[in-house]
Amino acid sequence: MTTTSSTSSLADGGGARPGSYYGNGIPYLPIDGYPGKIIAIEGTDGVGRSTQISLLREWLEVQGYGVIETGWTRSELMKPTIELAKASNTLNKLTFVLLYATDFADRLEKEIIPALKAGFIVLSDRYIFTALARAGVRGVDRTWMRSLYGFAIAPHQVFYLKIDEKTLIRRVLQSRGMDYWESGMDMKLGDDIYESFRAYQRSLLREYASMADEFGFRVLDARRKVDVIQDELRRQIGAFLAESEAPPARPEDLRVV
Amino acid sequence: MFVTEWNSSALVKAATKAGKKKNALTPMTFSLLHATDFADRLLYNIVPPLKAGMIVLADRYAYTAFARDAARGVDRRWVRELYSFAVQPDMAVYFRVPIEVSVDRLLARRVKLKFYEAGLDMGWSSNAIESFRMFQGKVLDEYDRLVEEFGLSVVNATGSITDQQRTFRKLVSQHLEIEDDDDQLDEQLG
Numbered sequence: 001m002t003t004t005s006s007t008s009s010l011a012d013g014g015g016a017r018p019g020s021y022y023g024n025g026i027p028y029l030p031i032d033g034y035p036g037k038i039i040a041i042e043g044t045d046g047v048g049r050s051t052q053i054s055l056l057r058e059w060l061e062v063q064g065y066g067v068i069e070t071g072w073t074r075s076e077l078m079k080p081t082i083e084l085a086k087a088s089n090t091l092n093k094l095t096f097v098l099l100y101a102t103d104f105a106d107r108l109e110k111e112i113i114p115a116l117k118a119g120f121i122v123l124s125d126r127y128i129f130t131a132l133a134r135a136g137v138r139g140v141d142r143t144w145m146r147s148l149y150g151f152a153i154a155p156h157q158v159f160y161l162k163i164d165e166k167t168l169i170r171r172v173l174q175s176r177g178m179d180y181w182e183s184g185m186d187m188k189l190g191d192d193i194y195e196s197f198r199a200y201q202r203s204l205l206r207e208y209a210s211m212a213d214e215f216g217f218r219v220l221d222a223r224r225k226v227d228v229i230q231d232e233l234r235r236q237i238g239a240f241l242a243e244s245e246a247p248p249a250r251p252e253d254l255r256v257v
Numbered sequence: 258m259f260v261t262e263w264n265s266s267a268l269v270k271a272a273t274k275a276g277k278k279k280n281a282l283t284p285m286t287f288s289l290l291h292a293t294d295f296a297d298r299l300l301y302n303i304v305p306p307l308k309a310g311m312i313v314l315a316d317r318y319a320y321t322a323f324a325r326d327a328a329r330g331v332d333r334r335w336v337r338e339l340y341s342f343a344v345q346p347d348m349a350v351y352f353r354v355p356i357e358v359s360v361d362r363l364l365a366r367r368v369k370l371k372f373y374e375a376g377l378d379m380g381w382s383s384n385a386i387e388s389f390r391m392f393q394g395k396v397l398d399e400y401d402r403l404v405e406e407f408g409l410s411v412v413n414a415t416g417s418i419t420d421q422q423r424t425f426r427k428l429v430s431q432h433l434e435i436e437d438d439d440d441q442l443d444e445q446l447g
Contacts (some may be wrong), residue, residue, distance in 0.1 A: 008370040023332075023335065024332040024334065024335060025332070025333050026285060026331070026332070027330055027331070028284065028329075028330035028331075077272060077275070077276050077281060077282075077286060078272055078282075080271060080272070080275075081268075081269060081271055081272040085268060085273065091268075092296075092297075092300055094296040094299075094300065094342060095268060095296050095297050095300075098289060098293035098296055099269075099293055102272075102286055102289035102290055102293060105283070105285040105286050105289055106283070107287050108285075109283045109285060109286070110283075114333055141342075144338070144341060144342065147335070147339075148338070148339060149394055150332075150335055150338075151285060151332075158377055245382065
């Protein structure tokens with residue numbers, strides 16, 4: 001069907017103000033002025049996202065912040081359907097994308113927006129960039145994907161835990177092994193799961209890399225030790241929170257540089 | 258000839274059903290679930306018969322989503338872009354009835370109006386019939402926009418079934434450039 005070109009998408013990526021909708025958003029849910037913050041941790045499998053998030057949560061809560069965690073495909077509405085669909089292998093790239101978007105919309109309206117309103121910090125284990133990357137590798141139209149996620153809210157900070165292909169493979173094999181979807185077997189790149197996994201994850205890494213500038217990722221080297229990465233996350237998040245809580249600058253504080 | 262119905266794919270049936278039962282769907286998830294259903298049917302039920310040169314009769318199409326989702330306050334342009342993966346139908350027919358006729362028919366048909374059909378999720382009125390009237394009124398307004406925007410053919414659906422079918426067949430025959438056989442209709446409908 002015909003599409004009108006418009007501004008209702010996140011086609012201009014990082015152009016959106018943190019904490020506001022990328023596109024026209026959800027008209028019946030205005031979010032302007034909500035005090036909460038979204039901090040997203042992105043990255044492929046095996047980069048240690050959940051470890052970092054639970055450490056961050058503890059650190060923030062000790063300082064008195066209200067924190068909620070949200071994660072990909074965890075919505076009450078969609079989790080069973082997504083699991084079933086993955087198991088039954090009837091998904092195609094379009095329904096795959098749309099099921100994820102429905103899951104995200106459910107969590108956005110029921111978890112993320114209420115938390116922002118109440119002044120919480122939302123720690124998001126993966127965000128829409130995972131969806132964009134997975135769809136990108138599968139050849140789904142980029143403009144359409146960005147328009148689809150025009151109802152998403154631009155996070156205040158996005159940390160991308162970057163890893164190289166070799167380390168990624170070793171970590172995944174050491175933990176739980178390669179599964180059908182993580183190996184991109186649906187893309188029918190070949191029967192060899194190892195080769196398929198490699199090719200798929202390599203393309204994913206390329207997709208993430210291509211979004212780094214567009215969406216202002218803060219890139220962290222995920223090969224370093226857990227506590228080194230955690231220190232870096234805390235330093236950057238701490239600085240951001242201190243800055244956003246500081247009283248507005250008075251005119252006499254402004255200096256011409 | 259192949260017939261496909263709105264909201265009939267097995268893929269999202271469980272989620273839609275569960276969500277509807279618990280009244281847990283928001284306008285956005287309602288919209289996205291129906292788009293997922295549509296995408297599933299498009300790939301399995303619509304595109305293959307089209308490729309085989311068959312006629313696909315779709316009982317509701319993307320326009321239903323355009324009208325209903327917008328009536329629920331979802332961004333109009335967003336819904337249109339969402340469905341831009343859909344095949345543009347060769348012909349789209351809109352059966353139009355005034356809101357009062359629609360209310361009467363529904364009341365005659367069954368006792369209780371469905372929660373989402375009546376727009377009770379919007380919280381405009383706790384009275385189901387009143388809510389239906391308000392919600393479907395907005396849906397009809399949206400359809401009027403669509404008639405113009407997408408050039409839908411309109412059939413006056415207040416008339417008898419025979420009259421409607423006669424108009425419908427005329428429209429379809431013109432489109433397909435086939436002979437319109439009125440005698441056959443009289444035979445079928447008595």
